[in-house]
Amino acid sequence: MAAGGRVGEERPGADRRGPGLIVRPYRPGDFRRVRRIFVDGATELATPAFKRSARAPSNVRLLLASGGTVYTVTASLAWAGLACLAFLALVYLAGRELYAGYVRERLRTDMADIEGHYLKPPGAGFWVAEVEAEEEEEGRVVGTVGAKMSPGDPSSCELSRLSVDRRYRRHGLGARLTRKVLEFARAHGYRVCVLETTDVQEPAIKLYQKLGFCVRSSRPGPAHPILQLLTKVSFCKLELSL
Secondary structure, eight states: OOOOOOTTOOOTTOEEOSTTEEEEEOOGGGHHHHHHHHHHHHHTTHHHHHHHHHTSHHHHHHHHHHHHHHHHHHOOHHHHHHHHHHHHHHHHHHHHHHHHHHHHHHHTTGGGOHIIIIISSTTOEEEEEEEOOTTOSSOEEEEEEEEEEETTEEEEEEEEEEEEOGGGTTSSHHHHHHHHHHHHHHHTTOSEEEEEEETTOHHHHHHHHHTTOEEEEEEEOSSOHHHHHHHOOEEEEEEEEO
């Protein structure tokens, strides 16, 4: 599909609010940039996941136990300190692998064929946020979001793949992309909009709640039990009646 018009021209289906920023339907030429935003947004969650899990009471006990055991055996504070650092490194690597596994799964499923999963099926769609630069022929994608029918429930719309380039956060793009999905869901007769996110993503959960979503349930992720034990990450399901 060919690209749209020059900077300053309105494009069909585009939502233009704010200088130089539009929300428009996905085009095949966006594929690489959309995948990059998704990968960057998901993998960077390893750091906040580590900071939170390192403070979890059970991990604090394991940290003290590992350091104490090594000190008892070696009578060396240096070795005890190294044991504590090794445990913290393990916790960090567990969080990184948790999100890396999620990224690998998505890159081989819906993010491998965005058109097939979000453009071709009825009641589905995919949008991008684009910032336009005066000196460029084309704008640059800085945010993404998708919507499709929830599996087994034709009355429910599932919001997914909401991600914003870190350089363009705190400018309301996440809310705009979410509202685009809600407008789409209402126009297509859905009665409920649902989504799933990890409890690590507290800013995202607050955004969804501000827009009317309520947390309905929480469950452990599908990760290996050891990863789940160390990371303490749970998946939250949120829902909004339309």
